[in-house]
Amino acid sequence: xxxxxxxxxxxxxxxxxxxxxxxxxxxxxxxxxxxxxxxxxxxxxxxxxxxxxxxxxxxxxxxxxxxxxxxxxxxxxxxxxxxxxxxxxxxxxxxxxxxxxxxxxxxxxxxxxxxxxxxxxxxxxxxxxxxxxxxxxxxxxxxxxxxxxxxxxxxxxxxxxxxxxxxxxxxxxxxxxxxxxxxxxxxxxxxxxxxxxxxxxxxxxxxxxxxxxxxxxxxxxxxxxxxxxxxxxxxxxxxxxxxxxxxxxxxxxxxxxxxxxxxxxxxxxxxxxxxxxxxxxxxxxxxxxxxxxxxxxxxxxxxxxxxxxxxxxxxxxxxxxxxxxxxxxxxxxxxxxxxxxxxxxxxxxxxxxxxxxxxxxxxxxxxxxxxxxxxxxxxxxxxxxxxxxxxxxxxxxxxxxxxxxxxxxxxxxxxxxxxxxxxxxxxxxxxxxxxxxxxxxxxxxxxxxxxxxxxxxxxxxxxxxxxxxxxxxxxxxxxxxxxxxxxxxxxxxxxxxxxxxxxxxxxxxxxxxxxxxxxxxxxxxxxxxxxxxxxxxxxxxxxxxxxxxxxxxxxxxxxxxxxxxxxxxxxxxxxxxxxxxxxxxxxxxxxxxxxxxxxxxxxxxxxxxxxxxxxxxxxxxxxxxxxxxxxxxxxxxxxxxxxxxxxxxxxxxxxxxxxxxxxxxxxxxxxxxxxxxxxxxxxxxxxxxxxxxxxxxxxxxxxxxx
Numbered sequence: 001x002x003x004x005x006x007x008x009x010x011x012x013x014x015x016x017x018x019x020x021x022x023x024x025x026x027x028x029x030x031x032x033x034x035x036x037x038x039x040x041x042x043x044x045x046x047x048x049x050x051x052x053x054x055x056x057x058x059x060x061x062x063x064x065x066x067x068x069x070x071x072x073x074x075x076x077x078x079x080x081x082x083x084x085x086x087x088x089x090x091x092x093x094x095x096x097x098x099x100x101x102x103x104x105x106x107x108x109x110x111x112x113x114x115x116x117x118x119x120x121x122x123x124x125x126x127x128x129x130x131x132x133x134x135x136x137x138x139x140x141x142x143x144x145x146x147x148x149x150x151x152x153x154x155x156x157x158x159x160x161x162x163x164x165x166x167x168x169x170x171x172x173x174x175x176x177x178x179x180x181x182x183x184x185x186x187x188x189x190x191x192x193x194x195x196x197x198x199x200x201x202x203x204x205x206x207x208x209x210x211x212x213x214x215x216x217x218x219x220x221x222x223x224x225x226x227x228x229x230x231x232x233x234x235x236x237x238x239x240x241x242x243x244x245x246x247x248x249x250x251x252x253x254x255x256x257x258x259x260x261x262x263x264x265x266x267x268x269x270x271x272x273x274x275x276x277x278x279x280x281x282x283x284x285x286x287x288x289x290x291x292x293x294x295x296x297x298x299x300x301x302x303x304x305x306x307x308x309x310x311x312x313x314x315x316x317x318x319x320x321x322x323x324x325x326x327x328x329x330x331x332x333x334x335x336x337x338x339x340x341x342x343x344x345x346x347x348x349x350x351x352x353x354x355x356x357x358x359x360x361x362x363x364x365x366x367x368x369x370x371x372x373x374x375x376x377x378x379x380x381x382x383x384x385x386x387x388x389x390x391x392x393x394x395x396x397x398x399x400x401x402x403x404x405x406x407x408x409x410x411x412x413x414x415x416x417x418x419x420x421x422x423x424x425x426x427x428x429x430x431x432x433x434x435x436x437x438x439x440x441x442x443x444x445x446x447x448x449x450x451x452x453x454x455x456x457x458x459x460x461x462x463x464x465x466x467x468x469x470x471x472x473x474x475x476x477x478x479x480x481x482x483x484x485x486x487x488x489x490x491x492x493x494x495x496x497x498x499x500x501x502x503x504x505x506x507x508x509x510x511x512x513x514x515x516x517x518x519x520x521x522x523x524x525x526x527x528x529x530x531x532x533x534x535x536x537x538x539x540x541x542x543x544x545x546x547x548x549x550x551x552x553x554x555x556x557x558x559x560x561x562x563x564x565x566x567x568x569x570x571x572x573x574x575x576x577x578x579x580x581x582x583x584x585x586x587x588x589x590x591x592x593x594x595x596x597x598x599x600x601x602x603x604x605x606x607x608x609x610x611x612x613x614x615x616x617x618x619x620x621x622x623x624x625x626x627x628x629x630x631x632x633x634x635x636x637x638x639x640x641x642x643x644x645x646x647x648x649x650x651x652x653x654x655x656x657x658x659x660x661x662x663x664x665x666x667x668x669x670x671x672x673x674x675x676x677x678x679x680x681x682x683x684x685x686x687x688x689x690x691x692x693x694x695x696x697x698x699x700x701x702x703x704x705x706x
Contacts, residue, residue: 004049004053007045011041011042011045012045015038015042019041035100036100039157040080040098040100040157043182043187044157047155047180048083050188052195052196053083053192053199070082072132072135072136073213073214073374074214074215074299074329075135075139075326076333077131079095079132080096080098082094082096083199084199084203084210085199085200085202085206085207086201086206087200088200091142091149092149092151092199092203093143093150093151094150094151094152094195094199095129095133095136095150097126097128097152098155099155099157099158101117101156102118103117103162103164105118105119106162106164107164108164108167108168109124109170110169110590111169112173113127114591115165120545120546121578121592122578123579124170124173125165126152126153126154126173126176126177127173129152129154130173134323134326136150139215139218139326140210140216141213141214141215142212142213143210143213144216145216146209149198153178153180153194154178156181158182160181160182161183165179166179178194214379215329217289217297217298217326223290224319224321225318225319225321225324225327226290228318228319229282229285229318229319250267250280250461251288253267254267254382254426255291258293258423263423264419264422264425265424265425266425266427266446266458266459267425267427267461268429268447268459268461269427269428270430270431270443270460270461270462272430272432272463273430273477273674273675277387277430277463278386278610280463281384281386281428285300288382296380297380299327299328299380299382299383300315300327300329300384300386301329301331301383301384302329303390304387304609305580306586306607306608307386307390307609307610308328310610312325312328312583313325313589315327317587329383330406331385331407331418333374334374334414334421335407335417336363336366336372336373336374336411337373338371339362339408343366343371344408347365354410355410356410359395360412362411363412375417380421381423382422382425383418383421383425383426385426388415388427388428388441389429390441391414391418391439392413392438392440393414393440394409394438395412396413396445413445415427415441415446415449416449416452419453419455425450427446429443432486433674433675436606436639437641437643437645438641476504476506480677484673484674486674504683506683506684507684508685508687508688508694508698508701511562511568512570513561513563514687515617515619518685519531519599519615519685522682522683523598527613527615527682528598528613529599529615529616531599531601532603532605532616532617532679533603533620533621534604534605534621534623534669534672534673534676535623535639535672536621536622536638536689537556537557537574537621538556539574540556541554541555541573547576548573548593548600550573555572555573556573556574556602557572557573557619558570573602574602574604575602575603576594576601577607585601586603586607586611599617605676608679612681614681614682614683615681615684616676617684617685618677618684618687619687619689620689620690620694620697621689622690624669626692626696630666632649632665632666634646634650634653637669639668639672645664645665648661649664649665
């Protein structure tokens with residue numbers, strides 16, 4: 001936290017050292033990042049040096065000792081700058097989104113919140129500022145408790161004119177969240193006047209509370225969201241049969257523990273794909289928010305980037321409130337806020353042993369040295385964790401050093417921190433959907449952690465036997481589990497057969513073009529459709545700004561096939577996800593390429609796990625094949641979440657040996673295909689790259705698994 005005058009002085013006199021500090025603290029060592037700071041910070045200081053603004057507090061803030069961005073409580077988002085003070089009647093904060101962009105050639109986007117920048121559809125800077133403002137208004141303790149005003153704007157430090165950014169369809173957005181540029185009239189008059197009209201005098205007490213803010217929920221806001229989720233006339237979430245039974249059992253356990261001061265509870269809800277775990281999670285969240293006896297925040301916790309973005313979109317769509325995304329907290333956000341790789345490195349440089357196995361001692365030392373939690377102990381009344389089998393447990397046997405994204409191994413298991421932060425922890429899971437190297441949390445480990453927090457009994461609820469996908473066919477899911485060997489032997493319900501006119505349509509097609517034809521027909525009849533595949537092709541187009549415009553041969557999938565004596569080609573890209581925004585594929589929002597053509601991309605298991613469509617087309621490639629038993633072909637596997645497993649399997653494969661690593665790879669592949677083959681509600685169409693595998697599965701479709 002700095003006063004504006006201090007910030008301006010440091011930028012003026014010691015900019016190079018400031019940038020060095022920023023690079024050290026953030027770990028952003030790239031020259032482009034440093035240049036953006038060198039360009040933007042003096043220009044921001046030039047605006048803040050205006051006589052109207054001296055004495056206010058600027059949060060360019062503190063991650064370790066200094067960092068460029070302010071991290072929103074319990075969020076992975078960082079605000080470039082926040083100016084803090086007092087408005088006309090109450091405390092006030094102004095969020096500033098800095099963009100050192102060259103905007104030449106940019107054009108209007110299809111929606112208010114999207115802009116065409118350098119040939120790529122990206123979030124409009126004002127929409128980004130609005131997201132931060134809405135989050136602060138609904139979920140920042142200092143703002144909610146002080147009923148503070150929060151405003152937002154964008155400052156384009158790399159240009160003097162961006163008229164397209166404020167023209168339709170962006171005009172209403174920028175009237176509330178304006179865009180300022182380096183034009184003289186902006187930096188000398190408009191921008192300082194905008195800030196001064198919202199900040200009349202300093203308020204150091206509010207600035208200090210904002211600095212230390214935690215996650216809380218504005219009750220009136222979350223009640224609006226909850227009522228939308230629970231509204232039977234508009235909700236996308238409908239509870240049936242076993243879901244309702246599980247719902248009632250959960251409420252019973254939660255109500256019992258919340259009546260007892262100081263006690264914690266842990267509930268595990270297990271069910272196969274299609275058993276309705278996510279629907280149950282949404283309704284539990286809504287019901288608990290509406291319960292006046294519950295004092296505290298109730299959050300839905302996501303365990304992957306795809307799940308996080310899509311849960312946020314679901315809550316926004318259900319409630320029509322942009323701020324609704326704030327009820328979703330990523331599992332990465334439960335760790336202590338300053339417990340970063342930089343902290344670990346510094347402690348080791350001091351001679352302290354910081355190892356994964358000593359994670360409890362690491363945490364104790366962190367707190368003793370003044371470290372704080374972004375999610376303090378018992379700060380949530382209830383945490384509902386969907387897809388809990390994907391939680392990271394770096395202390396699991398053999399998993400130390402497995403790469404993770406955003407989680408520091410030395411802080412210990414995610415499930416442990418969720419329990420620490422919550423009075424009640426609900427874990428919805430299916431162990432057979434855990435397939436990435438870092439998805440290492442098991443029911444047994446959850447029960448073990450729960451005992452550390454004094455939980456005498458972990459309540460377990462089963463949704464087995466419930467099936468709301470796959471035509472409601474429990475028999476199909478049983479057949480699938482036996483096909484892959486997840487269920488030993490043949491049990492009575494595996495008599496399912498693929499039959500025309502059955503409740504679940506299952507067809508093997510002759511070539512990839514047939515997938516387009518079958519799914520195109522279903523889409524024309526009003527059904528939702530998607531193309532899916534396991535990770536048997538490299539994601540070569542991941543960093544392309546316009547992957548759909550590439551030549552067919554340059555796309556991730558380029559397949560040749562024969563039909564009617566002619567050689568044809570079929571080409572697609574993997575799911576386009578700039579900034580890991582997988583909602584573009586899963587939800588296909590208005591203005592996206594998927595909204596125009598839901599068959600223009602292929603989704604992978606990671607992206608679609610937890611979601612479903614009326615019909616899916618699956619490309620069964622050559623990574624998992626049948627050779628008298630299920631076998632892996634490592635040269636066809638490109639799953640980035642299997643770095644450790646795949647490296648060991650390739651080593652065995654090169655030596656011509658079949659050991660535990662190849663066996664593990666086979667197991668992971670079977671789980672990936674189980675995810676893909678359980679996404680459809682009404683039917684699945686499958687094309688096989690490998691003929692022997694096709695013949696095997698085809699034989700089991702018509703005469704079962706006996």
